[in-house]
Amino acid sequence: xxxxxxxxxxxxxxxxxxxxxxxxxxxxxxxxxxxxxxxxxxxxxxxxxxxxxxxxxxxxxxxxxxxxxxxxxxxxxxxxxxxxxxxxxxxxxxxxxxxxxxxxxxxxxxxxxxxxxxxxxxxxxxxxxxxxxxxxxxxxxxxxxxxxxxxxxxxxxxxxxxxxxxxxxxxxxxxxxxxxxxxxxxxxxxxxxxxxxxxxxxxxxxxxxxxxxxxxxxxxxxxxxxxxxxxxxxxxxxxxxxxxxxxxxxxxxxxxxxxxxxxxxxxxxxxxxxxxxxxxxxxxxxxxxxxxxxxxxxxxxxxxxxxxxxxxxxxxxxxxxxxxxxxxxxxxxxxx
Amino acid sequence: xxxxxxxxxxxxxxxxxxxxxxxxxxxxxxxxxxxxxxxxxxxxxxxxxxxxxxxxxxxxxxxxxxxxxxxxxxxxxxxxxxxxxxxxxxxxxxxxxxxxxxxxxxxxxxxxxxxxxxxxxxxxxxxxxxxxxxxxxxxxxxxxxxxxxxxxxxxxxxxxxxxxxxxxxxxxxxxxxxxxxxxxxxxxxxxxxxxxxxxxxxxxxxxxxxxxxxxxxxxxxxxxxxxxxxxxxxxxxxxxxxxxxxxxxxxxxxxxxxxxxxxxxxxxxxxxxxxxxxxxxxxxxxxxxxxxxxxxxxxxxxxxxxxxxxxxxxxxxxxxxxxxxxxxxxxxxxxx
Numbered sequence: 271x272x273x274x275x276x277x278x279x280x281x282x283x284x285x286x287x288x289x290x291x292x293x294x295x296x297x298x299x300x301x302x303x304x305x306x307x308x309x310x311x312x313x314x315x316x317x318x319x320x321x322x323x324x325x326x327x328x329x330x331x332x333x334x335x336x337x338x339x340x341x342x343x344x345x346x347x348x349x350x351x352x353x354x355x356x357x358x359x360x361x362x363x364x365x366x367x368x369x370x371x372x373x374x375x376x377x378x379x380x381x382x383x384x385x386x387x388x389x390x391x392x393x394x395x396x397x398x399x400x401x402x403x404x405x406x407x408x409x410x411x412x413x414x415x416x417x418x419x420x421x422x423x424x425x426x427x428x429x430x431x432x433x434x435x436x437x438x439x440x441x442x443x444x445x446x447x448x449x450x451x452x453x454x455x456x457x458x459x460x461x462x463x464x465x466x467x468x469x470x471x472x473x474x475x476x477x478x479x480x481x482x483x484x485x486x487x488x489x490x491x492x493x494x495x496x497x498x499x500x501x502x503x504x505x506x507x508x509x510x511x512x513x514x515x516x517x518x519x520x521x522x523x524x525x526x527x528x529x530x531x532x533x534x535x536x537x538x539x540x541x542x543x544x545x546x547x548x549x550x551x552x553x554x555x556x557x558x559x560x561x562x563x564x565x566x567x568x569x570x571x572x573x574x575x576x577x578x579x580x581x582x583x584x585x586x587x588x589x590x591x592x593x594x595x596x597x598x599x600x601x602x603x604x605x606x
Numbered sequence: 607x608x609x610x611x612x613x614x615x616x617x618x619x620x621x622x623x624x625x626x627x628x629x630x631x632x633x634x635x636x637x638x639x640x641x642x643x644x645x646x647x648x649x650x651x652x653x654x655x656x657x658x659x660x661x662x663x664x665x666x667x668x669x670x671x672x673x674x675x676x677x678x679x680x681x682x683x684x685x686x687x688x689x690x691x692x693x694x695x696x697x698x699x700x701x702x703x704x705x706x707x708x709x710x711x712x713x714x715x716x717x718x719x720x721x722x723x724x725x726x727x728x729x730x731x732x733x734x735x736x737x738x739x740x741x742x743x744x745x746x747x748x749x750x751x752x753x754x755x756x757x758x759x760x761x762x763x764x765x766x767x768x769x770x771x772x773x774x775x776x777x778x779x780x781x782x783x784x785x786x787x788x789x790x791x792x793x794x795x796x797x798x799x800x801x802x803x804x805x806x807x808x809x810x811x812x813x814x815x816x817x818x819x820x821x822x823x824x825x826x827x828x829x830x831x832x833x834x835x836x837x838x839x840x841x842x843x844x845x846x847x848x849x850x851x852x853x854x855x856x857x858x859x860x861x862x863x864x865x866x867x868x869x870x871x872x873x874x875x876x877x878x879x880x881x882x883x884x885x886x887x888x889x890x891x892x893x894x895x896x897x898x899x900x901x902x903x904x905x906x907x908x909x910x911x912x913x914x915x916x917x918x919x920x921x922x923x924x925x926x927x928x929x930x931x932x933x934x935x936x937x938x939x940x941x942x
Binding site for chain 2: 386
């Protein structure tokens with residue numbers, strides 16, 4: 271997901287991680303980047319730096335109760351892969367903390383393991399540790415993902431410069447439409463609605479593309495809370511304004527079908543729907559070669575959607591864009 | 607705690623981590639030691655190896671409901687420190703996944719943060735990442751702890767050799783007695799009962815002593831499930847038998863008071879009580895210098911309690927010792 275701090279405030283009433291961070295007296299030199307970016311960046315003392323990210327999924331909060339257990343397992347991996355993609359890092363090792371309800375049916379547990387395994391295999395990640403406990407609460411998975419990156423190549427949030435262009439990979443709003451379809455299936459199904467549902471259930475972060483951007487893009491973040499909210503993190507961290515061209519946001523054909531079938535405007539979903547797990551990044555002309563090489567190597571589409579400006583630092587704005595920082599984004603499944 | 611696999615079977619009905627491990631096709635060469643030891647051992651490509659461990663604590667399962675929140679936070683760190691102590695590693699970085707009930711009172715949340723911070727500070731650990739989510743279930747903390755160790759110095763479970771002596775640090779059974787005291791406070795409190803309760807609430811793994819053993823002891827594990835159960839892991843992994851002298855187990859004076867006050871035998875608690883978070887290790891004569899140097903440097907007591915033999919591989923036995931592997935250990939708080 272976007273980050274630890276993106277999760278803060280959506281989570282419990284109490285910003286625990288932030289409170290802990292404020293209690294600490296700074297970080298040792300070997301931690302290049304701690305809480306506040308997509309993942310922590312740690313000097314390993316070798317040729318590579320290590321990155322580390324953790325995300326928790328709670329059934330009934332981050333997925334509909336009784337939902338597809340294989341998809342739940344997949345997503346527990348994917349949201350962390352998205353964090354590493356946004357750093358330009360390569361995932362290597364995972365540690366899984368699983369809290370399983372005692373009444374979890376064997377079939378669902380097997381499906382959960384299948385989904386976790388499929389995602390770990392998809393991205394070449396080795397599970398190196400874990401802890402399984404019984405809980406009287408809901409199914410909860412916390413995955414810690416460790417990865418590697420060349421020193422000084424990590425994509426951060428604080429490097430956007432006025433004059434840079436803003437790009438996003440793939441298409442936006444599909445996952446949010448998929449969630450709406452699961453919550454309220456339409457009386458008349460439309461042809462490609464399953465593709466939207468799949469975007470919600472089994473996100474596929476553009477990991478290889480993110481690695482191609484490492485050392486080239488000036489800033490990056492993954493779209494988890496929603497485009498405007500996540501770009502707001504770049505704007506704040508970089509001390510710049512971001513002017514969006516809302517009419518340029520890449521929308522998929524299935525989302526067009528959804529809009530037609532439901533009579534709804536897809537733009538709010540694209541701006542604020544969240545959980546797209548695409549990459550939004552800023553780059554200057556010097557990054558073009560890397561961007562295009564990665565595009566062809568990884569078959570990943572990207573679209574320019576705005577520009578970085580010196581004005582209105584910390585804000586995301588533009589015609590059709592809801593008020594920048596304070597926008598109350600599309601309410602996704604519960605909190606978190 | 608002892609390990610991921612120690613948790614398997616105590617947790618949900620389904621051994622999720624084990625199932626995932628069996629689905630995978632082996633581990634890449636850079637993972638020296640994966641699931642099955644106290645922590646994973648990862649080659650970092652530099653001068654040090656990295657170790658990683660994860661443990662989950664669920665309120666109502668691993669701690670009494672409504673218990674001391676500061677102690678709960680402390681313990682979430684301590685159980686992971688214990689895993690690293692058993693590897694001889696130095697903890698460095700932590701990532702925290704916190705699932706907070708929406709109704710968690712502010713005061714308890716602050717106490718939780720206090721306890722987490724106190725333990726992180728105690729062992730010089732930097733919190734580098736985290737994720738806070740809301741849960742309809744109980745308070746749940748999963749901490750991932752990353753640490754470092756010199757290559758080829760890690761204490762493992764599979765190195766015990768016939769002829770080695772078995773040692774344990776500190777005293778055994780105190781934490782289990784403390785838990786019993788919390789569950790059923792005696793009508794007449796005895797003088798030092800708070801010291802037993804404190805052993806349950808705020809374990810202090812002998813981290814510095816474990817680091818002193820690195821490269822010297824032949825095998826080590828932390829006492830989390832109970833002495834006999836945890837020594838059983840060494841016996842199995844090393845393919846040796848372990849003969850215990852039950853009468854030599856180190857018991858504390860407060861545990862003696864508990865036995866006197868309750869009329870109970872303390873030996874079952876020392877053998878199988880669990881959650882002592884002491885180190886039990888095997889070593890030959892060549893380790894004496896390191897063992898004693900670490901003892902004086904860290905003011906940590908250790909006691910010889912048995913010997914490694916070639917007979918009865920995989921078993922822990924001796925007069926007064928319950929049947930080795932299959933012993934159903936003292937039922938601690940729920941499962942986990």
